[in-house]
Amino acid sequence: AIQMTQSPSSLSASVGDRVTITCRASQGIRNDLGWYQQKPGKAPKLLIYGASRLESGVPSRFSGSGSGTDFTLTISSLQPEDFATYYCLQEYNYPRTFGQGTKVEIK
Amino acid sequence: QVQLQESGPGLVKPSETLSLTCTVSGGSISTYYWSWIRQLPGKGLEWIAYIYSSGSTNYNPSLNSRVTLSVDSSKNQFYLKLRSVTAADTAVYYCARTTNIRGYTAYDLWGQGTLVTVSS
Numbered sequence: 445a446i447q448m449t450q451s452p453s454s455l456s457a458s459v460g461d462r463v464t465i466t467c468r469a470s471q472g473i474r475n476d477l478g479w480y481q482q483k484p485g486k487a488p489k490l491l492i493y494g495a496s497r498l499e500s501g502v503p504s505r506f507s508g509s510g511s512g513t514d515f516t517l518t519i520s521s522l523q524p525e526d527f528a529t530y531y532c533l534q535e536y537n538y539p540r541t542f543g544q545g546t547k548v549e550i551k
Numbered sequence: 552q553v554q555l556q557e558s559g560p561g562l563v564k565p566s567e568t569l570s571l572t573c574t575v576s577g578g579s580i581s582t583y584y585w586s587w588i589r590q591l592p593g594k595g596l597e598w599i600a601y602i603y604s605s606g607s608t609n610y611n612p613s614l615n616s617r618v619t620l621s622v623d624s625s626k627n628q629f630y631l632k633l634r635s636v637t638a639a640d641t642a643v644y645y646c647a648r649t650t651n652i653r654g655y656t657a658y659d660l661w662g663q664g665t666l667v668t669v670s671s
Contacts, residue, residue, distance in 0.1 A: 445612075445613070476655065478655075478658070486663075487661035487664050488596065488645075488658070489661075490658060490659050493652055493655045493656075494653065494654075494655035497653065497655065499652075499659070531595065531596055533596075533658075535655070535657065538611075539612065540586075540598035541598065542597070543595070544595045545595050545596075
């Protein structure tokens with residue numbers, strides 16, 4: 445199975461900060477990668493698909509980039525509602541595998 | 552709008568079978584892939600399996616063939632059975648829909664999740 449390694453595992457940031465989360469795949473996955481946001485007690489929510497394509501209704505402060513093995517999720521200006529855990533997910537092959545998550549906390 | 556809802560026992564005894572149902576409301580179960588994903592307590596997400604509306608399946612090898620998925624299109628439901636459970640199977644179980652957006656797949660719709668505890 446493809447291993448997805450996210451970093452950092454957690455970070456502290458302030459409202460208005462630019463935040464970057466990275467995800468590395470153990471082998472090339474083209475751009476078959478999604479980013480999901482999860483808040484406590486809730487199901488994950490799709491933010492980005494195809495590595496860089498914004499899901500409908502998701503604020504434009506979220507963006508994704510990368511291809512092959514290295515990917516990035518960027519939040520351009522962190523808002524109070526963005527404090528959550530973020531997961532990457534490879535959709536290149538089965539079994540699907542998630543990164544271990546990045547918890548974004550309030551500084 | 553389309554919604555997913557998991558249902559099933561919240562407590563299962565070790566060595567028994569965990570059985571969950573996902574009901575799709577507000578839309579048809581046809582022509583989509585439907586998955587089960589779980590989240591171990593305080594930990595990350597693990598993809599379990601998918602089933603297509605026609606009944607074809609794909610399972611995560613890590614679950615050692617303990618898993619079976621099935622679908623009942625007439626009821627707009629799909630099902631998860633996980634046999635021989637242990638405490639390590641205690642998790643929140645989510646059902647989710649896979650959609651195809653411009654040639655890319657993604658899980659665009661999720662149930663709220665149901666906590667299943669394995670304990671005697």
